[in-house]
Amino acid sequence: MNDTANPQPVKALLGAGEIRRLAAELDLRPTKTLGQNFVIDGNTIRRIVAAAAINEDETVLEVGPGLGSLTLGLLDAAARVVAVEIDPVLAAKLPQTIAQWRPERTGSCDVVLADAMRITELPAQPTALVANLPYNVAVPVVLHLLERFPSLRHGLVMVQDEVADRLAAPPGSKTYGVPSVKAAWYSQMRKAGVIGMNVFWPAPKIASGLVRFERHDPPATTATRQEVFAVIDAAFAQRRKTLRAALAGWAGGAVLAEQALVRAGVDPSARGEVLDIRAFARIAEAKNPLSA
Template sequence: MTSVESTPPPLLGATEIRRLADELDVRPTKTLGQNFVIDGNTIRRIVASAKLDPDETVLEVGPGLGSLTLGLLDAAARVVAVEIDPKLAARLPQTVSEFRPEKAQNLTVILSDALKITELPHAPTALVANLPYNVAVPVVLHLLEHFPSLQHGLVMVQDEVADRMVAGPGNKTYGVPSVKGAWYGTMRKAGVIGMNVFWPAPKINSGLVRFERGPEPVTTASRKEVFAVIDAAFAQRRKTLRAALAGWAGSPALAEVALLAAGVDPQARGEKLGIESFIAIAEAKALAEPGTP
């Protein structure tokens, strides 16, 4: 016989999600990239994959109607939810009070665009979110930059985006998201989520990406300088680095000087280089600039 203690607490299903949406007169919009999870087992899978400690403060971006929020409150000490939609942000505390009254005081809701936040009332240690497809990569990079307290996380993004985020050098999907993500640590794919667990159902599967923050790279170049090299290298990814970095360096000849000083073949392409090589290129240019000690 199953005891009360072993019964998992209820999560929002399709019926509850649609009831809340009708109450608020909300219809998911493509503009905000809204796709609400309507399957409790999927929520439990996401939370389990995030590997949260009970004392953690979790940052959730785009909580929507609260499907994932409830699962996170079951697993962590506190959830800071950043929501851009005023109706959804206003309703979320009430939903938590209805379904998890004992956890209501553990939720903080911030009405804001996640790309604009640079401080929070509680320092988050983990990021777990079902991210809007159109801004997923910029949001992750922005949060890693501004919140060094974030040590790990799990984000659900469009499956193709997930592949780009975790790709290694030489992979056809390797690019800006892969290299910039490597600056902060390691990213690995943690699974695929089908389309039928969302409302409305997207036209493509979603991918789970788990990240672990690593030590800050030891370099004389700034993050901004290194990222400028990365952006230039992949803006014209079919070109050799000598040509692709010409605008960044000032000329093809100066680009070649920086590449050779960094130990990188000027005829190589950006898709073959790891983050260490991009750091070396940024350092080499800085050393070659007039006025540099």
């Protein structure tokens, strides 16, 4: 008896020809303003979906589905997809594309016409975020979604490779900065690979990076997220300054900044680039001696 299971047939995904045909039907000319670079390689879509480690019972939030290449791959893996699209032409076309390519899944995708930076509610609570994000808004979109939708437990985003390095950077590294620290408030971010330029249409001038994240609880602190983020912004506003100098404006003077740093157990002569999210939370908490 042969115990080898029959492999499941590989479902077709949109390729370069299909993407260009859809664009021609819509008289679509991809714009840099909306960061429209469409994936035209099925194997890249399969790689992204596999790296996202989606369970078949999950609801996936996709931002910027575009012409639907990634959407189809996500529908093959997840129970439901909520696709948020800012372009009304693309949002209107996506259900038609799903009906043609995945007719059995037409009821499993909610298309939301909206700006991802402004959404506050969705038709279903997403458990995972998987998206090819426009380079110019990738970080604020990720931070907004993690803040607004605590149901997001994990995900994978494709961003500019340099941004991927920043999101996943550890304290003390050259690329560690505001995106790294703020992302660490919500989750553990790890770089999961690099995607070349030739799998997109139009091809971008730089490579893309995959960043995988797993949500964790924020640091235990009496300070609010807004208070902690204010410290982070001040600490990195002038990277070469010591924390005593960089936080002077935030604290109301260099002396008060030093006092808060000492209470938090942080060297006033250190720089923000060496501190992790827990240290920033301690500093925010120590600004008020009564709460330290």
